[in-house]
Amino acid sequence: MKSSLTAVLALAFVVGCTKNENEIVVGEYGSLTGGMATFGVSTHKGIQLAFDEINDKGGIKSKKIKLITLDDQGKDTEVASVVTKLITQHKAVAILGEVASGLSKVAAPIAQQNKVPMITPSSTNPEVTKLGEYIFRVCFIDPFQGFVMAKFASENLKAKKAAIFRDVKNDYSVGLADVFAAEFKKMGGEIVIDTAYQQNDIDFKAQLTQIKSKTPDVIFVPGYYTEVGLIAKQAKELALTAPLLGGDGWDSPKLNEIGKDAINGNYFSNHYTTESTDPATIEFVTKFKAKYNEVPDGLAALGYDAARILAAAMERTTELTPSNIRDEIAKTKEFIGATGKITINEERNAVKSAVVVQVENENRKYVTTVSP
Amino acid sequence: MQDLIQHLINGLGLGAIYALIALGYTMVYGVLQMINFAHSDVYMVGAFAAYYAARWFNLESMPGVVSFAILLLAAITGCALLGLLIERFAYRPLRNAPKLNILITAIGVSLLLEYSGQVIFGADPKVFPEVLNNTPLFEMAGVSFKLFDFLVIGVGLVAMAVLHFLIYHTKQGRAMRAVSVNPRVASILGVNVDRTIVFTFVLGSALAGVGSVLVGVKYPKIEPLMGMMIGLKAFVAAVLGGIGNIMGAVLGGLIMGLSEEMVVAYLSSTYRDAVAFGILILILIVRPSGLLGRNQTEKL
Numbered sequence: 001m002k003s004s005l006t007a008v009l010a011l012a013f014v015v016g017c018t019k020n021e022n023e024i025v026v027g028e029y030g031s032l033t034g035g036m037a038t039f040g041v042s043t044h045k046g047i048q049l050a051f052d053e054i055n056d057k058g059g060i061k062s063k064k065i066k067l068i069t070l071d072d073q074g075k076d077t078e079v080a081s082v083v084t085k086l087i088t089q090h091k092a093v094a095i096l097g098e099v100a101s102g103l104s105k106v107a108a109p110i111a112q113q114n115k116v117p118m119i120t121p122s123s124t125n126p127e128v129t130k131l132g133e134y135i136f137r138v139c140f141i142d143p144f145q146g147f148v149m150a151k152f153a154s155e156n157l158k159a160k161k162a163a164i165f166r167d168v169k170n171d172y173s174v175g176l177a178d179v180f181a182a183e184f185k186k187m188g189g190e191i192v193i194d195t196a197y198q199q200n201d202i203d204f205k206a207q208l209t210q211i212k213s214k215t216p217d218v219i220f221v222p223g224y225y226t227e228v229g230l231i232a233k234q235a236k237e238l239a240l241t242a243p244l245l246g247g248d249g250w251d252s253p254k255l256n257e258i259g260k261d262a263i264n265g266n267y268f269s270n271h272y273t274t275e276s277t278d279p280a281t282i283e284f285v286t287k288f289k290a291k292y293n294e295v296p297d298g299l300a301a302l303g304y305d306a307a308r309i310l311a312a313a314m315e316r317t318t319e320l321t322p323s324n325i326r327d328e329i330a331k332t333k334e335f336i337g338a339t340g341k342i343t344i345n346e347e348r349n350a351v352k353s354a355v356v357v358q359v360e361n362e363n364r365k366y367v368t369t370v371s372p
Numbered sequence: 373m374q375d376l377i378q379h380l381i382n383g384l385g386l387g388a389i390y391a392l393i394a395l396g397y398t399m400v401y402g403v404l405q406m407i408n409f410a411h412s413d414v415y416m417v418g419a420f421a422a423y424y425a426a427r428w429f430n431l432e433s434m435p436g437v438v439s440f441a442i443l444l445l446a447a448i449t450g451c452a453l454l455g456l457l458i459e460r461f462a463y464r465p466l467r468n469a470p471k472l473n474i475l476i477t478a479i480g481v482s483l484l485l486e487y488s489g490q491v492i493f494g495a496d497p498k499v500f501p502e503v504l505n506n507t508p509l510f511e512m513a514g515v516s517f518k519l520f521d522f523l524v525i526g527v528g529l530v531a532m533a534v535l536h537f538l539i540y541h542t543k544q545g546r547a548m549r550a551v552s553v554n555p556r557v558a559s560i561l562g563v564n565v566d567r568t569i570v571f572t573f574v575l576g577s578a579l580a581g582v583g584s585v586l587v588g589v590k591y592p593k594i595e596p597l598m599g600m601m602i603g604l605k606a607f608v609a610a611v612l613g614g615i616g617n618i619m620g621a622v623l624g625g626l627i628m629g630l631s632e633e634m635v636v637a638y639l640s641s642t643y644r645d646a647v648a649f650g651i652l653i654l655i656l657i658v659r660p661s662g663l664l665g666r667n668q669t670e671k672l
Contacts, residue, residue: 035595037496073495168642196641200601202591205382206636213375226497226593233592237506237518238378257499258593 023066024059024320026051026310027086029097029107034074035200035226038252039099039299043121044069045292046303047096050311053287060314068092076106083107087114093322094119094314096306099299101125101142101172108135117326119310121302122248122271125171129348134322136329136348138306138337139271140372142172145247146179148269148354148370149220153245154187156356156368159217161192163242165207165231167223168196176222176247192216197227204231205238212240224249229258236262243267251298256362264361269354271298272339275366276355284338295362298339305337309344374514379637380630385521385590387629388528392583393606394613394621395531396576402616403552403572406471409478410458412603413485414451414577418584419500419594420493421450426501439503440589447581455577459570489596497595500588520590527586531579532622538575539618548572552616601645605632608652614665623663627651 028047030040051065059065068090070082079098086092087110095111095118098104104123111118112132119136120128126141153159162184167173181191192214195207208231211219219235221228221244228250235244246268255263274285274295284304288296296304312335313328314320332344340352353371357364393415400408425446426432431439462481466474504523508516539545547568550558559565587602588594609628613620628648635647655662 033490033495035495035497037494198642198645200597202587202593202598203382203386205385206379206633207641209375209378209382210637212378230591230593239516254497254499258497260502 022063024063024314025066025068025090025092026307027083027090027092027095028067028069029072029079029082029086029095030069030099031074031103032069032071036074036100036224038225038254038297039122040071040074042252042297042299043097043099043303045288046121046296046300046305047307049288049291049300050304050307052291054308054311060311061320063320065311072098072103074100074103076103079103079106080110083110087111087116092116093320094310094325096121096303096310098123100170101128101175102170104128105131105171108132111135115326116322117310117329119306119329121306122299123172124248125175126349127171133330133348134326136344138309138339138342138344138350139248139302140352140354141349142175142247143179144372145269145354146176146222147183148356149176149222149245149247149267150180150183150187150189151370152267152269152356152368153218153220154184154189157218157243159189161190161214161216161218163192163211163214163216163219164194165204165211165219165221165223166194166196167199167227169198170223172247172249173222173224177220180220180222197223197231199224199227201227202230204234208235208238208240212238216242218243218245220245222247222249225252225255226258229255229263232259232262232266248298250359251364253297253362255359261361263359265358267356267358267367269356269370270364271352271354272301273355273357273364273366275364278340280336281338281340301338305335305339305342308337309335309342375637377513377515379633381515381517381521383630383633384626385524385629386633387609387626388524389583389587389590389602389625390606390609390628391528391622391625392524392531392579392586393602394610394625395535395618396579396583397607397610398613398615398618398621399535399572399576399579401610402618403548403569404463405552405616406463406474407478407607407615408573408576409475409603409607410462410481410485411576411580412599412606413482413489414454414458414599415580415584415603416489416594416596416599417454417485418447418451418577418581419588419598420489420498420596421581422447422585422588423498423500423594426503431503432501435503435505437504439501440585443501443503443585443588444582447585448578449581451577451581451584452574455573455580456570459573463573464566464569486596486600493596495596497593500592500594502589502592504589506590520586524586524590527582528622528625531582532618535575535618544568544571605648608648611662612651612655614662617662617664620662620664 032040072078099122101123104120108131117134122139124142129135166177244266250268316328317324335342343351356367396411422443506520547563551568609624613624
């Protein structure tokens with residue numbers, strides 16, 4: 001019994017370590033299940049599309065990219081173990097993920113320690129890339145999203161009084177809320193109330209009743225879609241009519257399933273819009289629709305861009321080592337992505353513009369573009 | 373004033389939900405002196421039973437009272453069956469084991485349900501079918517009173533009344549009370565102890581089913597871990613009212629709902645859960661048997 005167990009373990013070890021010389025292993029971790037599942041699944045579809053395309057054209061340096069995707073269930077305890085597994089067991093030369101900033105922050109030190117480059121497609125919290133010179137992102141950062149929505153509220157919606165309703169346990173939400181508050185005040189507005197909820201809450205009526213009594217012109221809710229859907233619904237039940245504003249955490253088809261018609265007419269900032277006339281975006285949307293038979297959301301587009309920036313960097317290297325790949329990612333300039341032109345700056349963040357869209361059932365109506 | 377009334381309605385609506393689930397905890401405790409921690413997960417399964425029933429019969433396309441009744445029926449059936457199975461296979465073999473073993477088993481069953489739920493239903497939240505409209509009933513002092521708030525409060529009170537009648541005015545209830553006092557003597561006197569306990573479990577679970585549909589209709593997001601927090605709060609409510617006491621469960625639930633609402637409204641929303649559990653600690657220190665509970669001396 002003992003020997004057979006040893007044999008199985010040895011076999012597992014050998015299988016785990018087998019490295020095919022004609023493959024480049026790239027690791028991806030994401031929440032394929034859990035409360036943020038649509039984030040992980042969308043991102044994965046984008047990444048898969050990019051790598052399939054590259055492999056169909058012959059791969060990189062005539063090697064195929066092998067994508068290994070592990071599910072972290074949206075839990076920080078899982079993230080550490082799956083990322084370690086990707087690096088040590090699967091020997092990934094680069095890592096892609098996560099959407100949620102809080103989870104990227106757990107993974108980043110592990111990637112940094114092992115000197116494996118990590119590109120997060122859509123973690124917008126500024127702290128993420130500060131964790132080491134191996135950590136990159138292809139999206140804009142929270143201060144920018146907070147700034148975009150503050151500018152939009154005061155210039156386009158002519159709002160004077162804003163309420164903030166933040167998810168207090170979520171780095172992303174707190175980051176956006178802080179910047180929004182600071183920028184909105186700078187633009188001459190007033191924050192009449194700044195209140196909070198926690199992820200997985202289902203009842204928001206107490207806070208919404210309180211918000212209603214302060215009669216704000218807009219309500220900034222930088223949360224994730226599941227809670228935002230319920231918040232919109234309960235706000236409508238309380239006859240709270242001020243428009244809700246949010247960030248890219250709203251970007252999911254589930255937003256409408258949960259919020260129904262209560263979510264319509266509200267605005268959020270996003271990385272791109274399918275209504276864009278940019279040829280690179282149109283090409284991506286067409287390819288995505290052909291493969292998956294659905295309209296890609298912003299996270300899918302960012303996953304696609306992250307994967308292609310990584311592939312382009314790998315193509316430029318002389319030898320495929322994690323540190324060479326890192327150096328090449330850092331040199332990315334004016335890359336034509338599905339979400340616009342991407343330049344990686346010295347802080348390893350992407351410099352690019354954001355769009356503001358309005359929810360209209362399944363559609364995201366393009367409203368305006370805000371540049372840095 | 374307008375705000376205060378709105379807060380009161382919100383709080384009572386939330387409290388009624390805690391009350392419904394607390395009733396299940398209290399009933400099982402009343403008869404068996406055990407805390408059925410799996411109760412909150414039975415509630416979760418009820419929500420999913422209703423969800424799948426709605427998909428099966430395509431109920432969302434024909435909203436109305438009939439669809440709502442089918443959802444209720446599905447959830448009640450699912451919960452009752454599950455309660456029956458849990459009692460038969462998890463708790464009955466331990467009927468004569470020390471209390472601690474049963475408690476640990478209850479936690480085990482709870483975890484089993486939560487994580488099997490993640491595998492079977494998927495961990496991503498599902499959207500509960502919308503079969504009833506939350507129509508405003510009337511308006512008073514600028515606050516509109518909505519159907520759902522009355523529905524949950526009404527159902528909670530009716531459930532309490534029915535249980536009270538059942539326990540104090542029927543033969544089955546007398547059997548339950550007898551088993552609660554001393555199962556061995558009750559069995560000598562001709563009470564079928566096993567059947568009485570099964571009845572208690574099925575009834576308690578059915579109440580969880582009712583609760584799950586009301587919550588699903590009011591907050592249309594369901595997921596396998598949805599029972600955890602609400603279950604804990606309902607448990608606190610049951611302890612607050614005096615565990616084992618039917619009226620106490622409802623009173624405890626309403627107090628919990630109202631105090632949470634008031635904390636969010638007038639203090640800070642971050643203290644919401646802290647207050648709920650602060651109440652638990654306070655009640656255990658000041659009045660361990662709860663507001664309406666009987667004082668019992670522990671026999672050693």
